[in-house]
Amino acid sequence: MKIFSNPQELKIYLKEIDKTVGFVPTMGALHEGHISLVKKAKEQNEVVVVSIFVNPTQFLKGEDFEKYPRKDEADKQICKLSGVDVLFFPQAEDIYTDDEVSLNAPRIRGFVLEGNSRPSHFDGVLTVVMKLLNIVNPTRAYFGKKDAQQLNLISLMVKQLFMSVEIVPVDTVREKDGLALSSRNVYLSSPQRKEALKIVSSLHSAGMMVSKNILNSELITNEMRKILAPLEISYVEILNRDFQKIEILEIGNSVILVEAKVGVTRLLDNIWL
Ligand code: AMP
Numbered sequence: 001m002k003i004f005s006n007p008q009e010l011k012i013y014l015k016e017i018d019k020t021v022g023f024v025p026t027m028g029a030l031h032e033g034h035i036s037l038v039k040k041a042k043e044q045n046e047v048v049v050v051s052i053f054v055n056p057t058q059f060l061k062g063e064d065f066e067k068y069p070r071k072d073e074a075d076k077q078i079c080k081l082s083g084v085d086v087l088f089f090p091q092a093e094d095i096y097t098d099d100e101v102s103l104n105a106p107r108i109r110g111f112v113l114e115g116n117s118r119p120s121h122f123d124g125v126l127t128v129v130m131k132l133l134n135i136v137n138p139t140r141a142y143f144g145k146k147d148a149q150q151l152n153l154i155s156l157m158v159k160q161l162f163m164s165v166e167i168v169p170v171d172t173v174r175e176k177d178g179l180a181l182s183s184r185n186v187y188l189s190s191p192q193r194k195e196a197l198k199i200v201s202s203l204h205s206a207g208m209m210v211s212k213n214i215l216n217s218e219l220i221t222n223e224m225r226k227i228l229a230p231l232e233i234s235y236v237e238i239l240n241r242d243f244q245k246i247e248i249l250e251i252g253n254s255v256i257l258v259e260a261k262v263g264v265t266r267l268l269d270n271i272w273l
Contacts, residue, residue, distance in 0.1 A: 001080045003087045007095070007135045010049075010088055014136060019046035023138035023165075025129060028052040029069035029183035030078045033173040037142040038082045040170050049136050050079050051088040053095065057102075058124030069183055088136070095131055102127045105153055109243055113149050114259060114268065117234050125150055126157050133165055141165050146172040146180050148255050148270045152243050172269075178204070180269045187265040195231065196262045202227040202236070203271045206256050210273055215249040224258065234259035234266065241272075249273065 004010040014021060022041030026034050030052075041048045052075055059065035072089075079087050105115060105122035115122050133141060143151045155167045172180050178200035179185065179193070188196060202224040209220050217238040224236050237257050240246050246254065257270040 001076075001084055001087055003076070003089055005088075005090050005094055007090065010086070011135055011137070013086070014047075014049070017047065020140075021045055021136060021138040022048045023133070023136045023141045024048065024050045025132050025141065025143075026050060026052055027054045027068065027183065028075050029071050029186070030075045031173075031181045031183065033144060033146065033181040035078070035082050036173050037144065037170050038079075038084060040168065041140065041142050042083055044168070045139055047085045048083070049086040049088060049138065050084045051090070051132055051136070053088075053090055053128070053132070055095075055124060055128040056092055057096070057127060058121050060118055060121060063118075064184075064187075069186055088132075095128065100127075103130055103157070106156065109156065110153055112243075113235050113237060113257060115149065117259070117266075122150070122153055126153060129154055130157065130161075133163065138165055140168050142168050142170055144172060145169050145272060146182070146268065146270070148257055148272075149243070174200075180267075182267065184265055184267070188262060192262045192265070196267055198228050198231055199258050199260055199267055199269045202258060203256060203269060207271060207273065210249060210251065215251075217245075217247050217249055220249065220256070224256075228258065228260055232261040234261065 022045030024037045024041055038048060054068050056065055103126040105126055110122040111119060143154060145151060151169055158165060158167055174180050177197060179196055205227055206220050206224055221236045238246060238249055239255050240250060240253050251273055254273045255270050259266060259268050
């Protein structure tokens with residue numbers, strides 16, 4: 001496995017090898033969720049590039065940038081064992097300078113849901129993803145459905161800016177009890193870990209209602225809110241795949257999204273129905 005920190009060197013290397021490239025951008029503290037993206041990228045491309053970069057511009061003041069889990073050595077080993085060909089491991093100064101061109105998330109779709117509780121978060125996400133895509137110039141880039149709004153905004157950016165990379169969505173990997181894997185799960189104490197399962201139960205109950213043909217969004221989200229009640233709920237929404245609110249759930253074209261706080265840890269989850 002080759003490791004690069006310099007963007008220009010990586011760019012030249014990838015240009016010279018002239019192969020199909022699958023790209024998996026991450027913030028490290030790798031788990032099975034990240035590995036499933038790598039596996040999919042390996043199936044579909046000749047070369048797989050993973051980036052590990054805890055992007056400062058997507059954290060708001062007072063968020064967990066400083067204490068975000070960093071496991072550099074373990075991550076390198078995981079990448080090697082997962083058959084990653086190239087690891088891109090830049091420092092902030094390799095990516096950003098003092099006076100920057102930057103991208104703004106769309107004013108409506110970028111400022112609802114997670115963008116509402118974290119204004120400017122998606123400006124940082126889109127800016128870094130654009131930079132990373134320009135450095136790697138991949139054939140395909142892989143993003144988890146777990147971060148559904150991020151996936152939606154990145155797909156929108158690629159379409160609206162006429163970029164040629166293919167964005168490939170990947171299903172959410174879960175623990176045996178259903179909790180979606182996340183690098184932030186390490187923040188949870190063992191009682192909080194149990195509390196977090198309310199998020200899974202709420203989505204499960206929504207799935208059960210839909211299977212009984214109860215499709216009214218308000219009925220479904222009210223039931224979900226009852227299950228989530230002890231947690232601090234940021235949002236519970238039913239949207240279509242274009243991320244517009246819908247009153248009646250459309251099977252095959254809907255996402256049910258939850259964000260709730262367990263202690264101080266914000267957890268996201270969703271199901272695509
Ligand atoms: P992160 O390191 O949290 O920025 O995540 C990097 C990529 O992995 C993003 O595209 C995430 O959506 C994806 N990802 C995170 N958790 C999971 C999971 N449990 N299953 C599948 N993909 C995931």
